[in-house]
Amino acid sequence: MLERDFVNSQDFILSLKMEWTQSLYPQVREKFLEIEENKRGDMSVRDVETLISDEADYKFFAFCERHLQKLKYSGAYGLNSFHKERRNSLMNELTEDEFEKSDGFKLPEYYQEIDFHQQPGGVWSDPVGGVIYERGARTTTPMLGSNHKDLHYRFAETLFEDNNARTCNGTIVDLGCGFGKSTRPISELAPNSKIIALDLAEPCLKLGMAEAQKNQNMNIKFKQADARKTGFGDETIDLATSTMLIHEMPKSAIIEMLKETFRILKPGGKAVHLDFWLMRDSFDRFIFEGHSWRNNEPFMRSLFEIDVPNLLSEIGFENININAFREAENINPENCTFWRFPWTHISMSKPKWFR
Numbered sequence: 267m268l269e270r271d272f273v274n275s276q277d278f279i280l281s282l283k284m285e286w287t288q289s290l291y292p293q294v295r296e297k298f299l300e301i302e303e304n305k306r307g308d309m310s311v312r313d314v315e316t317l318i319s320d321e322a323d324y325k326f327f328a329f330c331e332r333h334l335q336k337l338k339y340s341g342a343y344g345l346n347s348f349h350k351e352r353r354n355s356l357m358n359e360l361t362e363d364e365f366e367k368s369d370g371f372k373l374p375e376y377y378q379e380i381d382f383h384q385q386p387g388g389v390w391s392d393p394v395g396g397v398i399y400e401r402g403a404r405t406t407t408p409m410l411g412s413n414h415k416d417l418h419y420r421f422a423e424t425l426f427e428d429n430n431a432r433t434c435n436g437t438i439v440d441l442g443c444g445f446g447k448s449t450r451p452i453s454e455l456a457p458n459s460k461i462i463a464l465d466l467a468e469p470c471l472k473l474g475m476a477e478a479q480k481n482q483n484m485n486i487k488f489k490q491a492d493a494r495k496t497g498f499g500d501e502t503i504d505l506a507t508s509t510m511l512i513h514e515m516p517k518s519a520i521i522e523m524l525k526e527t528f529r530i531l532k533p534g535g536k537a538v539h540l541d542f543w544l545m546r547d548s549f550d551r552f553i554f555e556g557h558s559w560r561n562n563e564p565f566m567r568s569l570f571e572i573d574v575p576n577l578l579s580e581i582g583f584e585n586i587n588i589n590a591f592r593e594a595e596n597i598n599p600e601n602c603t604f605w606r607f608p609w610t611h612i613s614m615s616k617p618k619w620f621r
Contacts (some may be wrong), residue, residue, distance in 0.1 A: 271343055340384070368491035441464050462487050513566040
């Protein structure tokens with residue numbers, strides 16, 4: 267495959283996704299907004315489904331969401347084919363260094379059964395799966411464009427109180443670190459900390475290690491481990507964090523992961539997650555329940571059904587705060603007119619008195 271054919275095709279798919287984001291989504295939402303505001307507030311997700319599911323605009327919206335993603339990864343000029351043709355040269359760019367693996371580690375069945383995000387074989391099954399995933403992630407939030415990187419830095423800044431990141435010398439764990447995009451900003455903001463980046467997928471960890479070495483993020487250690495079974499000792503972690511991890515786990519795994527986080531945190535330690543949970547109305551809930559199905563993210567819908575504050579409280583966390591997260595300075599989650607993920611900032615702490 268010629269590189270220029272690949273680039274032109276991916277640019278074309280991105281331009282279609284921009285149109286889907288900016289024009290088609292508002293068009294679908296308009297029918298919901300035509301209803302009186304006080305009545306919209308009483309509508310359930312099923313009411314919204316009845317209202318718009320048979321509309322041609324919605325059917326076209328849903329078709330485009332599913333098939334633009336499929337084209338991006340699996341089309342004739344898709345990410346999968348292009349990068350697998352260049353597997354050998356790409357593997358030469360990855361580190362040969364070994365990372366730690368937790369005792370008895372094995373990939374969860376739920377993780378292997380689904381091609382998350384429609385990436386063929388998932389991120390774990392091919393040596394260049396991490397590279398393919400990284401290239402695909404560049405256009406996950408198309409409205410951010412070149413500012414996509416800012417999302418992770420904006421989130422990393424919220425992890426530290428009173429701008430004390432540079433003096434932080436504690437131990438931080440980044441759960442589900444992927445290829446390290448969420449980890450590197452933490453490393454740069456808190457260079458004196460010890461950061462352990464965990465993920466299930468070896469190809470992602472290999473890419474993350476290579477990028478960390480290139481950027482001289484020397485305080486990051488990568489480890490292959492399940493966020494439910496980290497292998498850390500009790501009360502050894504000062505801060506636990508994750509970015510876009512929770513919605514990719516079934517409910518039982520979410521509960522296990524949160525209990526494991528509570529176990530490993532020191533008394534007074536903090537956990538902060540960036541994920542998708544808070545939505546402004548039943549229309550957005552309907553749209554993202556559909557996204558869960560159309561984009562091969564089946565556990566997103568079950569996350570929406572969890573009473574997160576109650577669950578965290580039952581596990582033992584305190585100081586629970588859940589707020590909409592602004593992924594860029596110019597975006598207001600409450601009145602945004604284009605399609606965007608329902609970014610949600612979830613923070614909590616382990617009681618200082620806990621023993």
